[in-house]
Amino acid sequence: MYLIFVLTGFALVFFTLPFLFYRPAFGPGCPYCKHTHALERQPRPALMKVLFFYMPTRYYKCLYCLKRFVQFRLVTVH
Numbered sequence: 214m215y216l217i218f219v220l221t222g223f224a225l226v227f228f229t230l231p232f233l234f235y236r237p238a239f240g241p242g243c244p245y246c247k248h249t250h251a252l253e254r255q256p257r258p259a260l261m262k263v264l265f266f267y268m269p270t271r272y273y274k275c276l277y278c279l280k281r282f283v284q285f286r287l288v289t290v291h
């Protein structure tokens with residue numbers, strides 16, 4: 214019975230974990246400084262590749278403000 218709550222808690226933690234380090238972006242460009250160019254494609258972290266292989270995300274680093282963010286593949290950066 215309690216196992217369900219524990220598993221749900223783990224799932225929630227794992228789902229929100231990457232967004233502590235990578236800010237999710239739904240619009241085009243960097244979510245911090247709004248630059249649409251000078252974005253460097255980052256390789257996906259190995260843990261994220263295993264856990265979130267089904268998520269349509271791309272990891273970028275903005276070369277202007279040097280911050281990382283996750284771009285959902287529903288929109289294009291450039």
Ligand SMILES: [Zn+2]
Nearest residue numbers: 243246275278
């Ligand atoms: Zn930026």
